[in-house]
Amino acid sequence: MAVASDSILSRTLLKITPSFSFKTQISATPVYLARGFSCNGRNLKFKCEIKAEVQAGVVLQEKSLQGLSLGFDVVSEGELREKGFMGMRKTKMVCTIGPACCSEEALEKLAFGGMNVARLNMCHNSREWHRDVIRKIKRLNDEKGFCVAVMIDTEGSQIHVVDHGAPFSVKAEVDSIWLFTAQKFEGSLPFTVQAKYEGFSEGIEVGDELVIDGGMASFEVIEKLGNDLRCKCTDPGLFLPRAKLSFWRDGKLVERNYGLPTLSKKDWADIEFGISEGVDFVAMSFVSDADSIRHLKNYLSSKSTKSIKVLAKIENLESVLKLEEIVEASDGIMVARGDLGVEIPLEQIPTVQEEITHVCRQLNKPVIVASQLLESMVEYPTPTRAEVADVSEAVRQYADALMLSGESAIGPYGQKAISVLQMTSSRMELWSREENRQSALNQRQLGVSLPDRIAEQICSCAVEMANNLGVDAIFVYTKHGHMASLLSCNRPHPPIFAFTNDDSTRMALNLQWGVIPLLVDLSDDMEANVSKTIDLMKSKGMVIQGDSVLVVSDLIPAYVTSTAFRSIQVKTIV
Ligand SMILES: Nc1ncnc2c1ncn2[C@@H]1O[C@H](COP(=O)(O)OP(=O)(O)OP(=O)(O)O)[C@@H](O)[C@H]1O
Ligand SMILES: CC(=O)C(=O)O
Numbered sequence: 001m002a003v004a005s006d007s008i009l010s011r012t013l014l015k016i017t018p019s020f021s022f023k024t025q026i027s028a029t030p031v032y033l034a035r036g037f038s039c040n041g042r043n044l045k046f047k048c049e050i051k052a053e054v055q056a057g058v059v060l061q062e063k064s065l066q067g068l069s070l071g072f073d074v075v076s077e078g079e080l081r082e083k084g085f086m087g088m089r090k091t092k093m094v095c096t097i098g099p100a101c102c103s104e105e106a107l108e109k110l111a112f113g114g115m116n117v118a119r120l121n122m123c124h125n126s127r128e129w130h131r132d133v134i135r136k137i138k139r140l141n142d143e144k145g146f147c148v149a150v151m152i153d154t155e156g157s158q159i160h161v162v163d164h165g166a167p168f169s170v171k172a173e174v175d176s177i178w179l180f181t182a183q184k185f186e187g188s189l190p191f192t193v194q195a196k197y198e199g200f201s202e203g204i205e206v207g208d209e210l211v212i213d214g215g216m217a218s219f220e221v222i223e224k225l226g227n228d229l230r231c232k233c234t235d236p237g238l239f240l241p242r243a244k245l246s247f248w249r250d251g252k253l254v255e256r257n258y259g260l261p262t263l264s265k266k267d268w269a270d271i272e273f274g275i276s277e278g279v280d281f282v283a284m285s286f287v288s289d290a291d292s293i294r295h296l297k298n299y300l301s302s303k304s305t306k307s308i309k310v311l312a313k314i315e316n317l318e319s320v321l322k323l324e325e326i327v328e329a330s331d332g333i334m335v336a337r338g339d340l341g342v343e344i345p346l347e348q349i350p351t352v353q354e355e356i357t358h359v360c361r362q363l364n365k366p367v368i369v370a371s372q373l374l375e376s377m378v379e380y381p382t383p384t385r386a387e388v389a390d391v392s393e394a395v396r397q398y399a400d401a402l403m404l405s406g407e408s409a410i411g412p413y414g415q416k417a418i419s420v421l422q423m424t425s426s427r428m429e430l431w432s433r434e435e436n437r438q439s440a441l442n443q444r445q446l447g448v449s450l451p452d453r454i455a456e457q458i459c460s461c462a463v464e465m466a467n468n469l470g471v472d473a474i475f476v477y478t479k480h481g482h483m484a485s486l487l488s489c490n491r492p493h494p495p496i497f498a499f500t501n502d503d504s505t506r507m508a509l510n511l512q513w514g515v516i517p518l519l520v521d522l523s524d525d526m527e528a529n530v531s532k533t534i535d536l537m538k539s540k541g542m543v544i545q546g547d548s549v550l551v552v553s554d555l556i557p558a559y560v561t562s563t564a565f566r567s568i569q570v571k572t573i574v
């Protein structure tokens with residue numbers, strides 16, 4: 001298969017034989033592909049559209065525009081070079097950082113594998129440990145050209161079993177009798193379990209069902225002794241460290257809100273820590289109303305010099321019931337299926353997930369699908385078929401991002417797990433696009449003011465145009481990321497390059513579907529911004545002659561008062 005030739009190949013459809021390996025070909029010969037394949041194939045039979053300038057045996061030198069920087073992160077740049085505009089992954093990836101991946105080398109490998117956001121779960125480890133990880137990530141960004149945003153995830157007030165330490169898991173046998181207590185006790189399981197909160201048994205009656213971790217094991221409450229509960233195991237299973245408790249009566253969850261605040265004292269201290277370390281996102285656990293989100297957002301905007309986004313985690317029944325107001329109040333959502341599965345029957349999780357992703361897209365908020373995506377990879381180097389199907393389904397639903405938990409935090413196959421996410425999402429994105437499977441968004445009008453409504457209309461028209469014209473890329477110039485998010489919300493076929501001069505905007509856009517955020521100097525002169533960025537992209541070989549780019553702008557120069565200045569332009573690179 002001769003990809004390399006002296007001629008310039010342009011928009012040629014080539015069949016590639018099954019034995020051809022793209023990667024080997026590149027590394028074996030000094031061929032430089034200015035841009036490569038528009039589809040993601042491995043050693044499979046596939047068709048590729050090649051729009052690349054290829055010269056056998058010659059490495060084309062990059063011209064540099066002295067002193068000007070394009071702020072392209074190394075991963076997106078590499079992806080564009082290797083796969084072309086249409087091959088760029090749209091679905092973002094979040095990795096939980098834990099003991100298995102906290103070294104600089106391991107973090108670099110995850111970043112290289114495409115991690116867009118690193119999540120630090122404040123339930124675990126010390127603040128010093130988290131500080132060390134955050135600094136390593138920032139150093140990698142600065143020194144190695146990655147663009148990885150940092151998220152802290154609050155512990156929140158949840159009723160769980162005190163970490164009973166080794167052994168890792170304990171089996172509860174059928175008919176065995178257990179005591180659940182809030183009292184400290186010496187010794188370890190079995191048969192006494194210490195719950196983390198004094199009032200864990202409030203309102204609980206004899207005959208209620210106590211469920212561990214959403215069905216890992218079940219007990220019947222047979223006696224109340226003060227605040228303690230004597231229970232008989234009815235459905236045998238395992239106690240894992242920090243196992244979560246829920247109570248059921250007549251097949252329904254016993255809803256109790258213990259009077260605990262969404263953010264505990266420790267959570268506030270962790271948030272202070274996050275502000276001082278300059279994190280990009282705070283994910284708020286066990287949100288139960290919109291007020292707590294507004295409160296945190298106000299607090300952050302008064303305390304932090306940079307903009308920090310607040311993500312609401314949907315992980316209890318209350319938050320599902322108040323979904324819309326919570327989505328509206330937040331900067332984004334996490335479908336935290338781990339705890340959600342403790343409070344709602346497991347068979348409802350898929351439909352609740354679809355509902356949440358749909359509402360988020362309608363209200364233009366990024367959404368992360370989290371927990372157990374590749375759970376078996378905590379132990380094994382390959383995922384189950386069912387896990388791959390679950391990842392594909394989240395991608396098909398157009399989630400903005402997918403999250404790894406234990407797969408990256410404690411498992412030995414974190415890098416493999418991220419590459420499974422990468423390959424599976426690229427595959428499903430391509431399929432949705434080529435089969436024309438994408439469901440049109442029945443868009444709600446979000447803005448109230450005329451300029452906001454105009455912005456929405458411009459973005460939805462721009463995406464329709466971009467798809468119909470088959471442009472290679474969308475360029476958007478944005479200060480706060482609003483126009484970029486409106487474009488993303490319409491899930492266009494080509495990637496969205498969002499040029500911003502604000503670092504927190506760049507980091508926040510890291511979570512949005514199909515957006516590649518770039519940090520550049522921008523001026524009030526829109527035409528100059530456009531031609532400068534196109535020149536820079538050209539000089540790096542990222543766009544080539546004949547490429548077409550649809551340009552949308554959100555930066556309104558001070559001297560223009562009319563919103564009509566906002567425009568859509570289609571440029572062909574000369
Ligand atoms: N910083 C860390 N230090 C030690 N272990 C960690 C750390 N972060 C995650 N883990 C481990 O990784 C696994 C899964 O991660 P995580 O705790 O994020 O899951 P989760 O239960 O979904 O989160 P949450 O507590 O927010 O519901 C857990 O077994 C946890 O013990
Ligand atoms: C991520 C998380 O908090 C959960 O799934 O419960």
Ligand SMILES: [K+]
Pocket residue numbers: 121122123153154155156285
């Ligand atoms: K948490």
Ligand SMILES: [Mg+2]
Pocket residue numbers: 285315336338339
């Ligand atoms: Mg949780």
